[in-house]
Amino acid sequence: MDAHFFRALTGELEEILKGRRVEKIFAPAEGVWTFALQSKGGKEYLLFRPAKSVGLLFISRVKPVNPSSPPAQVMWLRKRLAGRRLFEAHHDWINLRVAFSLSPWKQHDKYRYLLLDMKKGVSLIHDLPEGFPAPVSWPSYEEARSNEEIWRDFPQISPPLRKTLNTLDENEGRALLHRLEIGTADHFYISEKKGEMNPPRVWSNQNNTEQEYDSAIEATSVYGEKILFPVMERMENAEQRNTLKTGKKKFKKIFQRIEQEEDRLRALQARKIEAEALQAEMYRLKDLRELDRVTVTHPEHGEIEVKLDPLLTPAENMERIFKFAAKAQRGFKHMERRRQEVEAEHEQFLKANLMPATDEGRKNKNIEIPKKYKNIAASLFISSDGFLMIRGKNSKANHEILSKVSSVFDYWFHVQGGPGSHVILKRDHPSQEVPEQTLREAAVLAALKSYRTNDSKADVMCALVKDVRKVKGWAHGQVAVDSVLQNLHIDIDQSLEEKLSKK
Numbered sequence: 278m279d280a281h282f283f284r285a286l287t288g289e290l291e292e293i294l295k296g297r298r299v300e301k302i303f304a305p306a307e308g309v310w311t312f313a314l315q316s317k318g319g320k321e322y323l324l325f326r327p328a329k330s331v332g333l334l335f336i337s338r339v340k341p342v343n344p345s346s347p348p349a350q351v352m353w354l355r356k357r358l359a360g361r362r363l364f365e366a367h368h369d370w371i372n373l374r375v376a377f378s379l380s381p382w383k384q385h386d387k388y389r390y391l392l393l394d395m396k397k398g399v400s401l402i403h404d405l406p407e408g409f410p411a412p413v414s415w416p417s418y419e420e421a422r423s424n425e426e427i428w429r430d431f432p433q434i435s436p437p438l439r440k441t442l443n444t445l446d447e448n449e450g451r452a453l454l455h456r457l458e459i460g461t462a463d464h465f466y467i468s469e470k471k472g473e474m475n476p477p478r479v480w481s482n483q484n485n486t487e488q489e490y491d492s493a494i495e496a497t498s499v500y501g502e503k504i505l506f507p508v509m510e511r512m513e514n515a516e517q518r519n520t521l522k523t524g525k526k527k528f529k530k531i532f533q534r535i536e537q538e539e540d541r542l543r544a545l546q547a548r549k550i551e552a553e554a555l556q557a558e559m560y561r562l563k564d565l566r567e568l569d570r571v572t573v574t575h576p577e578h579g580e581i582e583v584k585l586d587p588l589l590t591p592a593e594n595m596e597r598i599f600k601f602a603a604k605a606q607r608g609f610k611h612m613e614r615r616r617q618e619v620e621a622e623h624e625q626f627l628k629a630n631l632m633p634a635t636d637e638g639r640k641n642k643n644i645e646i647p648k649k650y651k652n653i654a655a656s657l658f659i660s661s662d663g664f665l666m667i668r669g670k671n672s673k674a675n676h677e678i679l680s681k682v683s684s685v686f687d688y689w690f691h692v693q694g695g696p697g698s699h700v701i702l703k704r705d706h707p708s709q710e711v712p713e714q715t716l717r718e719a720a721v722l723a724a725l726k727s728y729r730t731n732d733s734k735a736d737v738m739c740a741l742v743k744d745v746r747k748v749k750g751w752a753h754g755q756v757a758v759d760s761v762l763q764n765l766h767i768d769i770d771q772s773l774e775e776k777l778s779k780k
Contacts, residue, residue: 278373284462287375289493290334290366291365291377298360298361299314299358300315302355302358303351304348306512306518308328308398310326321338322336324341324501325393327393329396331627332395335498335502342684358401375393376405378390379391386403388402388403416430418451421442437482464490465490467499469487470486473632474500502707503633506705511633521630528622548602551581552595559595562592567587567588570584653669653678653681656668660719666700666702668699668723670726679745680747685743688739688762689742690720690723690738692724692735695729698726729769734766734769735767736765738764
């Protein structure tokens with residue numbers, strides 16, 4: 278997530294979350310957190326997926342499906358966070374972190390803040406970390422445009438921002454940089470290129486198709502729902518979950534090894550001061566032998582004790598320490614390159630596993646059928662527009678497609694006025710629009726497996742799955758419908774099953 282967008286988003290979130298109670302915590306998928314929030318107009322959920330480049334933080338009215346057995350970390354967090362209220366936010370936007378003050382716990386001095394860190398995840402902390410928030414310095418306009426590596430010293434000047442600055446004339450570029458520095462953002466943009474959405478930003482990218490929003494919360498909700506829900510659907514596949522989990526562990530170990538090597542190099546490099554101190558006092562040490570340590574005075578750092586190899590002379594010790602310090606300096610350049618390579622590989626891995634596929638597959642009707650459908654007596658169809666549709670073959674299957682394979686934002690179809698099969702039309706995310714032709718095809722499939730199958734026309738109900746309830750005590754397949762989206766009057770095409778059937 279872009280740091281400037283994160284800055285605007287957390288500012289807006291502070292206003293709407295202040296005083297609200299966290300009612301429950303869930304983990305619907307690997308690395309995803311859901312916080313159920315107190316709300317007068319129906320439940321709202323704060324969804325958080327930490328990841329530097331593909332991280333998500335948004336509010337949704339759609340509750341993701343949660344595992345029946347919550348992980349231990351979720352249970353730990355529930356005991357310490359559920360029922361507490363969120364208050365003022367402390368923003369460390371340059372490091373993609375925000376900490377919310379919490380209403381007191383039973384131990385008043387403990388767990389006083391909820392910390393959301395895009396790089397490290399969720400934690401409850403007693404006190405804000407040292408240096409929170411980090412001070413933010415800014416480069417000149419000329420440096421921001423000319424220095425390709427500027428993001429190393431000024432992380433808020435990201436490569437996408439530099440690219441935009443270089444497409445603007447000087448006055449526009451200076452004005453954009455000034456707005457970012459003072460934190461003024463009135464509009465937010467989501468651009469799309471070749472079917473792939475880019476994360477929300479606070480500046481326009483006129484080279485791509487883009488949507489403009491007046492609120493950071495609105496922009497991140499649109500983006501978050503479209504990105505997260507399809508990925509969570511994919512994560513229900515055990516193989517996909519294992520790939521992500523194994524990959525995360527692998528990269529964690531690699532980064533730990535890099536950090537250990539950097540610590541070793543820093544320790545060697547730090548000894549250069551010892552060598553300089555020995556050099557400054559070599560006049561009195563050169564004739565000494567078999568010393569395991571000596572106290573010397575550095576011209577800048579004062580008195581220090583230096584450990585020596587007693588088998589070497591002080592001069593030989595000095596030369597050896599200088600040699601290792603120089604080697605460490607060269608090693609840092611190698612480790613910097615290695616870290617960049619691993620970070621790039623990590624970014625590619627996360628994008629491959631935490632981002633949905635583009636719409637290319639749907640246009641080609643190249644839909645992979647999840648394994649969870651294989652044990653259900655259901656027929657599968659692909660609409661003319663490439664949407665997956667599932668129809669139950671019997672009452673048990675009608676029950677199972679509602680309870681096992683449907684998301685709350687999918688569409689449900691059933692013929693009006695009598696018995697028939699349930700049809701589920703799968704959507705990728707809650708705001709996804711479905712063409713009229715696909716809706717009518719799903720309705721025809723419902724009518725073809727109903728008491729109206731031999732008629733030329735039929736009326737079919739369409740509702741959101743969340744509004745279709747299985748009622749305790751009722752037979753399998755019998756449901757109550759709380760709200761109907763629309764009634765479709767359709768012509769029954771007997772050949773449609775053959776045309777759309779997923780072989």
